[in-house]
Amino acid sequence: MRANYRLQRLFVPDDLAEGAEVEPAPQQSHYLMHVLRLAEGAEVLLFNGRDGEWLATVAVRTKKSLRLKVGRPQRPQPPLPDLVYCFAPLKQGRLDYLVQKAVEMGAGTLQPVITQHTQVAKAGTDRLAANVIEAAEQCGILAVPEVREAVKFERLLAGWDSERRLIFCDEDAATDNPLPALRSIGEKKLALLVGPEGGFSDDERRTLRALPFVTAIPLGPRILRADTAAVAALAVIQATLGDWG
Template sequence: MRANYKLQRLFMPHDLGPGAAFEADRAQSHYLAHVLRMGEGAELLVFNGRDGEWRARVAAVSKKGVRLAVEHAERPQPPAPDLVYAFAPLKVGRLDYMVQKAVEMGAGVLQPVVTQHTQVTRPPLEKMQANMIEAAEQCGVLSIPLLRPPVKLDLLLAGWEKDRRLVFCNESAGTNDPLAALRAVTEAKIGVLVGPEGGFSDEERRLLTAQPFVTAIPLGPRILRADTAAVAALALVQATLGDWRDQAG
């Protein structure tokens, strides 16, 4: 069932169900009352990543905040996406974009990875979480991805699930066509790895290609920025191995 884009959507951490009522937090209360100028009786959609999507109504507006009353279910909670997106964090701005697009493209886990050329070794996890929620609110997504703490590339590979294929974007591939490599993948569980602006080092590429669960793909004949490469890689994987293909079939 597709999202209702006519109503405002907000992520709420509270349990949702018939008759539930709660106060929006300070920032959300300000947004509802002073930005959207919602009064008593106004309708909106709320979700928490666990209980599906529910239609709610503004029950009261006061100096303390906005109180919401949950009325009825709009969409059931779908299974969380299983796609793991691993990436070298970028500088603020481009990292915001990358995180938002990963949510839109159906990532279920976001895993920051520290490589030799990583620009930001301590990414702002709290801000990344806020960006994931904002993207979910705007795009009808009901499951907020799991955001893991940063890990070094060698430790990521050492702890990787052996039955999950890891697709990594290799700018040194000898072809411009990624489809042949992706069509050869047989695993149902998939991960995608995108490197930093400077690319993977030669040592890192050797380490990656030595793993039996890794598939290297190119991203065409042009040099892509890391945030652009993220969107391109996720689109390719979803179209050939992921839920785009499943829905089409």
């Protein structure tokens, strides 16, 4: 069942069940009261990443806050997508965009990776998580992706699950077509690694190409910005190997 986009969707940390009452966070209450101007009895949709999606109504409204009463369930909770998205952090505005698009494109885990050419050493996981929730609210997603702490490139590979195929975007690939390489992948467990604005270093590229669980793919004849490459790679993976098919 697709999401109902007629109603406002809110992520809340509370357990959701029929008859429960939920008090939104202050900024959520402000938005519902002063931007949407919802009155008592108005309907919204709630999700928490665990209990599916529920219809709720504004039960009590005061000058500064409101309470929501949970009604009937709307959609069951789906499993979290098994696609791991590994990325070098970018500057703030572009990083926000990258995270939101990764959520929309079906990433289940977001793993920041510090490479040799990474310009931003700290990913700011709280901000990343806030962007994940905002994207989930807007796109009808119920399974909220996990945001992990940043790790260095070497540590990521040293602890890698060899049964999960790691696909990395290689701007030095000999071809422009990613499809043959993707179609040769037999594993069901997948991950994508996108480098920083300066690309992977020669040492990093050699390291990746030498690992048996890594597949290099090109992304066409043009050099893409890191955030554009992320969306393009996620799209071609989902269309070839993922849930689009």
